[in-house]
Amino acid sequence: MALKSGKSKAPDFAAGIAYWEALPPTLDTVLGGLAASSLPLVDAISSRQLILSLFPQLRTFSTSHNPRPLPTLPTPSPRALDVGAGIGRVTSNVLLHMFIFVDMVEPVESFLQTAIAESSSWKGIKQKQKGVRFIKTPLQDDALFSPLPPDDPKLLASVGREQEADSGYDVVWCQWCLGHLSTKDLVGFLKRAKKALRSGGYIVAKENVCADNEDGSARDEYDAEDSTLTRSHQAWLDAFQAAGLHVMQDDIQLGFPEYLYEVRTYVLR
Numbered sequence: 039m040a041l042k043s044g045k046s047k048a049p050d051f052a053a054g055i056a057y058w059e060a061l062p063p064t065l066d067t068v069l070g071g072l073a074a075s076s077l078p079l080v081d082a083i084s085s086r087q088l089i090l091s092l093f094p095q096l097r098t099f100s101t102s103h104n105p106r107p108l109p110t111l112p113t114p115s116p117r118a119l120d121v122g123a124g125i126g127r128v129t130s131n132v133l134l135h136m137f138i139f140v141d142m143v144e145p146v147e148s149f150l151q152t153a154i155a156e157s158s159s160w161k162g163i164k165q166k167q168k169g170v171r172f173i174k175t176p177l178q179d180d181a182l183f184s185p186l187p188p189d190d191p192k193l194l195a196s197v198g199r200e201q202e203a204d205s206g207y208d209v210v211w212c213q214w215c216l217g218h219l220s221t222k223d224l225v226g227f228l229k230r231a232k233k234a235l236r237s238g239g240y241i242v243a244k245e246n247v248c249a250d251n252e253d254g255s256a257r258d259e260y261d262a263e264d265s266t267l268t269r270s271h272q273a274w275l276d277a278f279q280a281a282g283l284h285v286m287q288d289d290i291q292l293g294f295p296e297y298l299y300e301v302r303t304y305v306l307r
Contacts, residue, residue, distance in 0.1 A: 047260045047262075048220040048221075048267075049217070049218050049219065049220055049265045051176065051178065051265075053265040054218045054264055054265040054266065055145055055146060057263065057264045057265065058149070058264070059146055059148060063124075063125050063146075063148045063149045063151070063152040064152075065078070065125065065127060068125060068149075068214075069127075072295075075295070076293070077293075077294055077295070078127070078131070080291075080292075080293040080294065081294075082128075082131040082132050084291060084292075084293075085128070085132045085244070085303075086132055086135060086136065088242070088289070088303060088305070089133075089136050089209065090136070092209075092240055092305065093116070093209075096116060096136045096137070114202055115137075115138035115139055116136065116138050116208050117139040117140070117141075117202075117205070117206070117207050117208055117236075118136070118137040118139070118140045118207060118208060118209045118210075119140070119141045119143065119207045119209070119211065119231075119234070120133055120140055120141070120142050120211050121143045121144075121177055121182075121211065121215060122143070122144065122177065122212065122213070122214065122216070122218070123143055123144045123150075123153070124144060124146075124153075125149050125152045125153045126142060126152075126153035126156065126157065126160070126170075128213055129142050129153070129160070129170060130156075130157075130160040130161070132211075133209075134160055134161045134162060134163075134168050134170070135161055137168075137208065137209070138168055138199065139168070139170075139171075139199070139201055139202065140170045141171045142172050142173060143173045143175060144172075144173075144174065145174060145175060147174055150172045150174055151194070153172060154172055154194065154195045157170060157172075157197045158197070160198075162198065163197055163198040164198075166198050166200075167198070167199060168199055169196065169197070169198040169199035169201050170196070170198055171186070171195070171196045172193070172194045172195045172196070172197075173186065173192050173193055173194070174192050174194050177215070177218070177219060177223070177227050178219065178223050178226075178227070180230070182227075182230060183230050183231065183233065183234035185204040186204065205236070206234050206236040206239065207234055207235060207236060208235075208236055208238070208239045208240075209239060209240055209242060210231045210234065210239075210240075210242070211242050212241065212242065212244070212245070213242075213243075213244040213245070214244070214245060216243060217245065217246065217261075217266035217267050217268055217269070218266050220267075221273075221277060224281075225277055225281045228241065228277065228278065228281035228283060229281050229282065232283060232306075235307065239307065240286070240305050240306060241283065241305075241306040241307065242303065242304070242305055243274070243303070243304045243306065244301065244302070244303045244304075245269070245304075246268045246298075246299035246301055247268070247269065247270060247299060247300045247302045248268045248270050248300075249270060250270040250272045251270070254272060255272060256270055256273035256275075256276050257272075257273065258270065268299060271302065274302070278304065283306040283307065284306065284307060285304055285305070285306060286307055287303075287304070287305035288304055288305070289302065289303045290302055
């Protein structure tokens with residue numbers, strides 16, 4: 039059901055969690071039945087290309103056209119946060135190919151437990167070249183970006199390379215999860231994420247986008263099934279502005295099925 043801005047219902051956190059907890063923790067679940075399509079590969083490749091355009095120093099390969107030595111990775115080690123991380127699709131297929139450390143944040147425990155069980159096969163984990171922490175908490179948690187002691191009950195597991203001291207993130211990656219936040223909670227989350235960025239870091243929001251109102255004003259569509267909001271382009275821009283963030287890049291995702299919502303990737307700082 040589509041509701042115009044000003045009349046839309048705010049997402050209900052408990053209802054959203056209940057929806058996902060009732061579903062099997064599989065790739066097909068988190069991708070809405072599209073696991074066997076080209077979408078996962080197209081999505082992962084475009085996300086990796088975006089990260090390399092933002093952080094060329096993370097390139098781990100040379101080419102015949104560019105035989106120069108690979109750049110030295112910065113210190114402290116490159117670090118990313120994957121919020122609404124689900125079963126680890128973005129962490130395993132995108133972020134671990136670029137970053138040394140990744141923190142996965144997800145409020146649905148069955149998703150995190152599935153990710154923990156599968157993490158030994160992820161890039162660099164068994165060899166302890168990379169490290170991942172699995173953190174069970176919602177994005178509304180005011181302490182989300184605070185240093186996490188080893189005995190914190192929110193930390194379900196830590197695998198691979200031993201984590202360095204918490205020192206902020208080069209990227210806070212948000213994909214297909216911010217619709218679970220009310221506008222107030224979204225702005226609050228973005229403000230906290232901004233403070234958690236290292237110098238030169240970015241917030242990346244890759245989310246569904248519905249059409250603006252005919253006059254160009256913001257609107258959203260409420261989905262009662264999973265208690266989420268799909269925001270229009272202007273609604274996203276309004277939220278980013280309210281959080282004090284600047285849109286550095288704004289790309290429409292290509293190669294997805296036409297019947298899906300438009301997906302935009304916003305690069306923010």
